[in-house]
Amino acid sequence: MAENSLHAVIDLGTNTFHLLIAEVRAEEQFAEIYRERIFVKLASDGIETIGPEPFARGIATLKHFARVIREHGVTSVTAIGTAALRTATNGEAFVRTASLECGIEIGLISGDTEAELITRGVLAALPPLEDRVLIMDIGGGSTEYIIASSEGVHWRQSFPIGVAVLQRSFHHTDPISADEVSRLENFLEVQLQPLREALGAYPAHHLVGAAGTFDVMAEVLRDGAALRARNSHVLTMDGLEHLHLTIVGSTVAERLAIPGVPPERVDLIVVAMLLIRFTIGLAGIRKLTVSDYAMKEGILLNASDQNLGSPAASG
Structure with a gap:
C-alpha cells in the first residue's frame, strides 16, 4: 500500500456493521477520516440462517458504505465477515450478493484470525x-x-x-x-x-x-x-x-x-x-x-504490510 493513501475497513459483525476510513501514514500510525456504525442485527431471526429482513438490511448498509467509500476517493477496501457469516447457512449467499450488488468483496476469517486482529488493534x-x-x-x-x-x-x-x-x-x-x-x-x-x-x-x-x-x-x-x-x-x-x-x-x-x-x-x-x-x-x-x-484498527494497522485490501468499488 502506498503511503498516505486512504484505506477503508468494513467490519461485518453479527450485530453491527462498521465502516472506518483512514489515511495510513506509516506503520502503526493512521489518521481517521470517517467512522460510522449501523446496527444491522444479522442474527435477529437466528444465528443459523440470516433471515430475509436482516439480509436486506445488511445489503442496504453495504450499498450505503460503498457510496461513502466512493465519495471519499478510497483506494483500497478490506471487508471482513465474522461469526454470523461464518456460521449461517446462507452466509456465502450474502457474500455473493454483496459482491454483485455493492461491489464489495467480503473475506471470511476464522475466530483465531479475528482474535489476532483484535490483539493488534x-x-x-x-x-x-x-x-x-x-x-x-x-x-x-x-x-x-x-x-x-x-x-x-x-x-x-x-x-x-x-x-x-x-x-x-x-x-x-x-x-x-x-x-x-x-x-x-x-x-x-x-x-x-x-x-x-x-x-x-x-x-x-x-x-x-x-x-x-x-x-x-x-x-x-x-x-x-x-x-x-x-x-x-x-x-x-x-x-x-x-x-x-x-x-x-x-x-x-x-x-x-x-x-x-x-x-x-x-x-x-x-x-x-x-x-x-x-x-x-x-x-x-x-x-x-x-x-x-x-479489530477494525488491527486490520488497518496491517494494511501497510499485508495485502488484505481489494481495490475500491467503482460501480
Missing part, C-alpha cells in the same frame, strides 16, 4: 503494558479472549458465545429470571473452561474490553473515569457493580431510560453484562480498561 490503543492483561471482545456470534503482556501474546481463543447466541438461549423473561441467570452461568462455566486453564498458567487481573458493551459501560460510567489515555481509558470498579445490578434487574423500558444505553443494545446488554461479570469473577479482575481500538 487493542495493544496499539494502550500505553506500554506494565502488567499482564486479559483482552475481551464481545461480538454477536462470538467472544474473543486474549492474554498478553509486554512479552507478547501468551494465549488467545475465540468462543461461540456472542451476545446474540446467549440472548436467544437464555434471556426470555423481562427482566431476566434468576433461573435463566443460573443456567447462563452454568453454560459459561463449561464453555470457558479453556479460559480458566489459560488463566491458571497466565494469571491476568487487568481486563481490557474492546468495543460494543464496553463502549456503553464507558459512556454510562463516564463520571467515574479515572484515567484517560489517547485511545483508551481506565474505569473505576466502584460503579461497575451498581451498573450490573441495575441492568440485569431491569425491564426493557427501564433500560431504555438509562442515559448512555443505545436503544439498539437494550435487548443484548443484559447477557453481555452477565458475561463480563462472569469473566471478572473467573479472572479475579481488579482493573478495567476500555480500548477505543478493536
